Amino acid sequence: MLAGLQNESSDIDSVIYDPMWFRARDAITTAKQQEGPIEEIDEEMWQRIYRKRIPEISFDEFMLHESRKGNRGMVEGTYFDLLFVREWDQIKEPLLRGTDTVKMKIEAEVKNADFAFDNPSYYKVEHDEIDHVLSYTHTYAGQALPGEIIEARGVVEEVGDIKRLVVGTSREPKGEWIRSLTWLEKCGYM
Known part of the structure; x- marks a missing residue:
């Protein structure tokens, strides 16, 4: 305190x-x-x-x-x-800042969510273009589990040959989110 x-x-x-x-x-x-x-x-x-x-x-x-x-x-x-x-032994290197490119909405399967509650939240995904989704807003921490299909919208950031989708590019990110479509369907919401 x-x-x-x-x-x-x-x-x-x-x-x-x-x-x-x-x-x-x-x-x-x-x-x-x-x-x-x-x-x-x-x-x-x-x-x-x-x-x-x-x-x-x-x-x-x-x-x-x-x-x-x-x-x-x-x-x-x-x-x-x-x-x-x-x-400390889980921190390999500082997260490098990439180059912002375009806004994008994707659907992808979460392959790894070991650091979904970290900041930034990290979701390794199966997608043609995007390697992983990062969320800098606590709202979307822990949002999805491995094997679930997510819908995510954010800014594509290029770091070398890797493209990642970044959600929470400002304090109150407009037009950016992560939703577990699998969970919503399981709950009868969709």
Whole structure:
């Protein structure tokens, strides 16, 4: 906690290193099902989170995706978020900035989502042009699992011979998103 900077509307961001992040998420899921200080987020808080994020997907779609992530909750009425951070040995090199080219919308299968909760979120995909999708907005962290088909819209960035799709190119990215079409269909939304 930054001394003196909190107020009544402050939330709690807990930084957890992989692989402990997944254990913490599971512990929180268990705690929400028991009597105690950790509880599910109420409707009013979800609306507040949605308005703050200003995503390009509907509130219903946002809630369907959030419902399975498990990285948020309330503790004694205060909203909290678990933030995933890689271990030092998982960081191979700094992420190089590429050259922005065009906006693009793709459908692709997620092949690897090991760092889907990292910042930026990283989704290795099977696609003719795009090698992976990065998301710099927390809204789309943990949005899809391996084997799922996603629809993503963002800016194509070229780094050498690799093209990646970047979502979250500004604080409030307009016309950029990641949706798990597989999950939405499974939930009966599509």
